[in-house]
Amino acid sequence: MTQPDELVERVAREFLVRDAVAALAPKHREIIELSFDADLADGDIAARLDIPVGTVRSRTYYALSALRLQLEEQGLVA
Amino acid sequence: MPEHPDTHTDLGAYVLGRLSPVEHARMARQVSASAVAREKERELREVVTLLRQTTPSDLPAGLEARTLAAVAAAEPLAGTGETDPASGAAPAADELAGRRARRRVGPLSLRVAAAALAALIVGGGGGLLAGEDSGGGQTTATLAQAQPGVTEIDTVLVPEGKVRANAAALVTKVDSGRIIRIQSKTLPVLPKGVYYELWFVGPGDTPDKPNRISGGTWHPDPDGTTDVTFRAAADPSKLPVLEITREPGDGSPQATLPGVLRSTRSR
Numbered sequence: 387m388t389q390p391d392e393l394v395e396r397v398a399r400e401f402l403v404r405d406a407v408a409a410l411a412p413k414h415r416e417i418i419e420l421s422f423d424a425d426l427a428d429g430d431i432a433a434r435l436d437i438p439v440g441t442v443r444s445r446t447y448y449a450l451s452a453l454r455l456q457l458e459e460q461g462l463v464a
Numbered sequence: 465m466p467e468h469p470d471t472h473t474d475l476g477a478y479v480l481g482r483l484s485p486v487e488h489a490r491m492a493r494q495v496s497a498s499a500v501a502r503e504k505e506r507e508l509r510e511v512v513t514l515l516r517q518t519t520p521s522d523l524p525a526g527l528e529a530r531t532l533a534a535v536a537a538a539e540p541l542a543g544t545g546e547t548d549p550a551s552g553a554a555p556a557a558d559e560l561a562g563r564r565a566r567r568r569v570g571p572l573s574l575r576v577a578a579a580a581l582a583a584l585i586v587g588g589g590g591g592l593l594a595g596e597d598s599g600g601g602q603t604t605a606t607l608a609q610a611q612p613g614v615t616e617i618d619t620v621l622v623p624e625g626k627v628r629a630n631a632a633a634l635v636t637k638v639d640s641g642r643i644i645r646i647q648s649k650t651l652p653v654l655p656k657g658v659y660y661e662l663w664f665v666g667p668g669d670t671p672d673k674p675n676r677i678s679g680g681t682w683h684p685d686p687d688g689t690t691d692v693t694f695r696a697a698a699d700p701s702k703l704p705v706l707e708i709t710r711e712p713g714d715g716s717p718q719a720t721l722p723g724v725l726r727s728t729r730s731r
Contacts, residue, residue, distance in 0.1 A: 398577035401528050402535070403518040408622035408630065421480065422515045428482050440473075447476035447508075454511045460573040463510045 399462060406456035414449035421446060475501065479508045527581070529620055529632035533649035534580030535573050613638035616700045621708055621725035631690065631725055633662075633706050641697050644679050646708075648690040651724070654710065659683055660724070661711045662694065664703035674718055677703060681711065 407418050420431045428446075432439045457463045477483050478491045495501045613636030621631045631648035646662060654660065662679035669675040680694030706727040 394582050395574065395578045398531065398574060398581045399514075400518045401531050401581070402573055402577055403514050404528070404620075405532050405535075405630070407515075408620075412624070418515065422518075428477060443477040443482075444473035446480070447473040450476045450479075450508050450511050453515075454507050457511060457514065462514065462574060463507075 402460050402462060403457070406453055406460060406462075409456055410449065410452055413445060414452050417442065417445045417449045418453065472504075475504055475508060479505060479512050529630055529647060530649070531577050531581045532630060535576050613643055616642070617704075617706065617727070619706065619727040621706055621727050624707075624723040624726050629725060631708065633727060635700055635706075641695055642700070644694045644696055646682075646690055646692050646694075648684070649688060651684050651688070651690050651708075653684050653686065653688055657713045658710055659713060660690070661709050663707045663709065663723075664696070664698035664700065665705040665707050666703040675703070676707070678717070679706075 407415055410418065416435070417431065420426045420434065426434065428439050428442045431442045435442070437445075454463065474483065474487065474491060475495075478488065478495070481488075483491060495505050615634065615636050617633060617635035619633055621633055623629060629648060629650035629652065631646055631651060633647075634645045636643050644662065651660065659681045660683070661681045663676045664679055666675040677696065677698040679696045679698060680692065682690065682692045684690045707723040708725040709723050710721050712721075
């Protein structure tokens with residue numbers, strides 16, 4: 387059973403993660419949303435954005451790295 | 465032997481499990497051989513774990529927007545407007561260094577967010593925890609409770625560009641049309657002669673061939689608070705996206721500037 391404090395903290399953490407994603411550059415946010423919300427594979431993302439798979443991968447790396455900085459600023463990761 | 469040129473940038477695909485078996489095995493060897501790569505892998509895995517734990521929210525959008533507004537109000541650095549290069553390229557080293565220097569210490573944001581959320585739940589009449597199952601699914605829609613009609617859009621509008629703001633939007637259908645409520649504490653106050661405009665946007669909308677209907681215009685209060693209610697005849701089934709633009713007071717019925725905020729998930 388989830389304790390109320392734990393639940394509030396979990397929901398608050400989700401709010402902050404979504405806020406951090408929203409604060410990314412549009413191309414980074416797009417790749418995160420396609421990867422996690424739409425759950426698309428690299429090839430599908432490449433086709434959707436009309437870019438090479440290698441670009442999808444590099445953009446994913448930079449998007450995750452940029453998001454990491456946002457989450458560090460929020461204190462969600464150390 | 466030099467490192468494979470794609471080692472760095474393939475690390476994201478590696479932690480997401482998207483590399484082919486051959487690529488994965490090669491990356492695993494390279495990661496295990498490099499302390500720097502192992503640390504980077506750990507960092508990215510933490511991010512991926514948090515993202516995978518973050519699912520589309522069943523909570524009312526106003527609750528999220530107001531919680532984040534409380535965090536923004538409590539932490540001045542959140543308002544610096546920092547974003548990554550629009551090009552999507554790697555942030556410059558000096559930019560990263562500058563960000564690290566400005567980084568807050570400790571989970572202040574989470575504490576503030578949790579406290580604000582708890583206060584909003586109590587202040588909003590409760591229900592979140594009282595009606596909570598162990599999965600956290602059932603909630604009380606505080607905004608929806610206060611607004612009559614059938615909810616058609618309940619969403620958060622997020623930045624299109626570098627503005628650091630968000631807004632909650634609730635669209636309900638009533639007998640006489642739609643009621644739209646917009647709430648935000650982070651939309652910047654505008655200079656005289658410029659105002660925010662809410663749009664219902666449909667597929668294929670472009671500046672040359674607009675497919676949008678205005679929902680209303682407003683100025684935030686002097687303290688930066690937006691809490692406005694409009695009535696409109698727009699049909700969200702045909703114009704499902706909400707967008708907020710900054711518009712000059714030139715009398716033009718069309719959007720003349722890029723969007724400031726745009727709706728994300730809806731339910």
